[in-house]
Amino acid sequence: MMNSRENSLHNNPNLSKKEVAIVEKILSKNDLKAQELRTQYAQDGLYTINLMSSPGSGKTTLLEQLAAFEDFKFCVVEGDLQTNRDADRLKQKGVAAEQIATGEACHLEAAMVERAYHKLKADGALEGVEYLMIENVGNLVCPASYDLGADLNMILLSVPEGDDKVLKYPTMFLCADAVVISKADMIDYFGFRIQQVQEDMQKLKPNVPLLLTSSKDKKSLETLKDFIANKKKQGYHSKHSF
Helix, strand or coil: CCCHHHHHHHCCCCCCHHHHHHHHHHHHHHHHHHHHHHHHHHHCCCEEEEEECCCCCCHHHHHHHHCCCCCCCEEEEEEECCCCHHHHHHHHCCCCEEEEECCCCCCCCHHHHHHHHHHHHHCCCCCCCCEEEEECCCCCCHHHHCCCCCCEEEEEEEHHHCCCHHHHCHHHHHCCCEEEEECHHHHHHHCCCHHHHHHHHHHHCCCCCEEECECCEHHHHHHHHHHHHHHHHHCCCCCCCC
């Protein structure tokens, strides 16, 4: 029986049988590497979060703000097509970060993360750290197909993007172990309907936690930080099959 990813490949009218076979081979290789990473994270005592969203949703800003909590120590694997800007921003906040420049690739793959992770480890960045944050390339499509071995897959949805994205990009939100509505202080300005997101998630993937964050509300950030910490304490590991 095919999973949702295999089914979408086989039913894609833009792909030939040969192209489907090649893509499946690439994804299978990625899955094996992701499982190796999952084992490595556990051996190193790290709880790993894969942050996914569209560009500009506030992933890097969120990480900068979480860095202010002394009881939440993490390092970051940062993904972008070009530049080291986001990694440099995090380093200025005292967070060890390794940048991956993917070139034209619109997602991170497990092999890319492995190289960056080993670089962090070789630099001693894992000492005293409990969490690894993987900031994926900004994209609501491609990252949903690539397992990175994370314990928690967290999708950010910013208020300016609109409240209709869940059912427009179902493959991405099917990955979600939690959905974070960022820039929540702008809800009234944009007429953003939280209930719409809740209803759409309930249709697509019931009972996924929904959290609101704002850079102007430290309590909301603390709530998110505690949510992640509790997932780690509970030994939660994502059940999503990529």
